[in-house]
Amino acid sequence: MSDAPAIRKKTLTVALMDGPYVSNNPTTAFRIVDAALRKGYNVNVFAYESAVELSIAKQQPHQNPVKQRTVEEADHPTTKRLVENLFDSSRRNGAKLDWIACGLCVDERGSFDQIEGVRRGGPGDFLDWARQSDQTLVIATK
Amino acid sequence: MPEKILTIVERAYHGTLEEQDDTVLWFNSMLLAKAPGLGFLLRGNAVNYAVSTQDASGLEIGGASFGKPPEIANDVRFLLDRNVPVYAIAEDIDERGISRERLLQGLREIHRSDLAPLLDQYDAVWHW
Numbered sequence: 001m002s003d004a005p006a007i008r009k010k011t012l013t014v015a016l017m018d019g020p021y022v023s024n025n026p027t028t029a030f031r032i033v034d035a036a037l038r039k040g041y042n043v044n045v046f047a048y049e050s051a052v053e054l055s056i057a058k059q060q061p062h063q064n065p066v067k068q069r070t071v072e073e074a075d076h077p078t079t080k081r082l083v084e085n086l087f088d089s090s091r092r093n094g095a096k097l098d099w100i101a102c103g104l105c106v107d108e109r110g111s112f113d114q115i116e117g118v119r120r121g122g123p124g125d126f127l128d129w130a131r132q133s134d135q136t137l138v139i140a141t142k
Numbered sequence: 143m144p145e146k147i148l149t150i151v152e153r154a155y156h157g158t159l160e161e162q163d164d165t166v167l168w169f170n171s172m173l174l175a176k177a178p179g180l181g182f183l184l185r186g187n188a189v190n191y192a193v194s195t196q197d198a199s200g201l202e203i204g205g206a207s208f209g210k211p212p213e214i215a216n217d218v219r220f221l222l223d224r225n226v227p228v229y230a231i232a233e234d235i236d237e238r239g240i241s242r243e244r245l246l247q248g249l250r251e252i253h254r255s256d257l258a259p260l261l262d263q264y265d266a267v268w269h270w
Contacts, residue, residue, distance in 0.1 A: 015268075017270075049157075123169050123172040123173050124173065124176055126169075127173050130144060130147075136266065138269060138270055140270040
């Protein structure tokens with residue numbers, strides 16, 4: 001057992017509002033989250049409004065008729081797969097990724113079928129996270 | 143741990159009919175009980191949220207009416223009634239030709255030049 005003092009992990013909290021395919025914000029958020037996880041930081045993501053659609057489990061990749069590519073050839077990057085990749089990255093890097101989908105936003109969209117690891121929550125969870133984190137980023141719809 | 147949080151509302155009237163409110167005002171209003179140090183700043187088009195004479199009722203789409211229209215001014219008044227500071231940028235009000243008598247009482251106008259000192263009063267700034 002080492003006598004070295006434990007180094008406290010840094011924690012980043014991100015609030016995200018945009019859903020899939022409407023802006024670059026999710027991609028920007030994914031990149032920031034990915035970079036933090038690679039550094040071993042713990043990351044919290046609060047998916048608000050259409051951002052709850054980023055992690056719908058039944059998203060399907062599709063073919064590209066314009067470029068005459070099959071599903072396999074197109075290798076369409078669904079956002080749920082990107083979120084799953086972030087969870088994989090957290091495990092590889094010994095970091096914790098906690099992902100909350102706003103419960104009421106899920107209800108009004110019928111986006112109940114979420115990938116494993118995503119849980120329901122509300123604004124109070126975001127406030128708790130913000131208070132406990134080293135930094136908080138709000139990436140809102142503009 | 144941030145206790146004093148200033149939430150800045152700039153995007154306005156996006157999805158308010160479907161949501162029956164402004165999503166950012168709603169979200170932060172949900173936090174009031176747990177975050178007594180919360181303040182609001184309206185800027186850009188969102189300064190119109192403090193106009194008391196708004197009326198979004200009567201909309202019909204495909205023959206179906208929107209039962210409960212958003213009442214954004216009431217949502218801002220809800221904050222003011224609880225002594226939550228709500229600021230608005232005076233220049234943004236002027237640029238939109240909004241007369242002062244149409245604004246909710248209790249709204250705190252600040253000039254853009256006073257924005258930095260205001261931000262300094264808060265531990266955290268959430269710019270939605």
